[in-house]
Amino acid sequence: MRTFLFVFGFATTCLAAPVFAQTPPPPEVLNNVYSCASVSDSAARLECYDQAVGRLRQAQDGGQLVAVDRGQIQTLERESFGFSIPTLSSLIPNFGGDDSDEPSLERLELAVARVVTRGSGRQAIVMENGQIWADTEIITNPTIREGDTVIIRRGPLGNYLMSSPRGGAARRVRREG
Numbered sequence: 001m002r003t004f005l006f007v008f009g010f011a012t013t014c015l016a017a018p019v020f021a022q023t024p025p026p027p028e029v030l031n032n033v034y035s036c037a038s039v040s041d042s043a044a045r046l047e048c049y050d051q052a053v054g055r056l057r058q059a060q061d062g063g064q065l066v067a068v069d070r071g072q073i074q075t076l077e078r079e080s081f082g083f084s085i086p087t088l089s090s091l092i093p094n095f096g097g098d099d100s101d102e103p104s105l106e107r108l109e110l111a112v113a114r115v116v117t118r119g120s121g122r123q124a125i126v127m128e129n130g131q132i133w134a135d136t137e138i139i140t141n142p143t144i145r146e147g148d149t150v151i152i153r154r155g156p157l158g159n160y161l162m163s164s165p166r167g168g169a170a171r172r173v174r175r176e177g
Contacts, residue, residue: 030065032055035048112126112146112147133162144162
């Protein structure tokens, strides 16, 4: 039975891997715009573009298509850092891939607005941008204070570590808000 489960798991992983590695094709309304470039007659090409762009605008106005630029994606990645959601770069083709100059977000520098000590002895650190990070264990010698700029970086096994400008060991934290 164990052999069957191993073979089944291995086979499904191997078969599914190419599906996940592929980038999704562009939406049809975008392909319609691209296809106009192959029309040789100038008047027919212009008519094709006019119709395709009209359908593209209609799709965008109707909420079926959303245009997002690289700067907006980077802002969203910074704001969602620490949450367990797929990164936008893994969902959007040609953004953050192996051939991209964009490194994945591995750390943030944030200003501390306030530090709240909870009844459990653990602290919640509220950042100036509204993010809330909480200790995962009790800190006996807290070194983070209001007004500090802390560094939060990815740690091993999905953990996040917060470093104080005053030094000392980095503390394990999780994103709460």
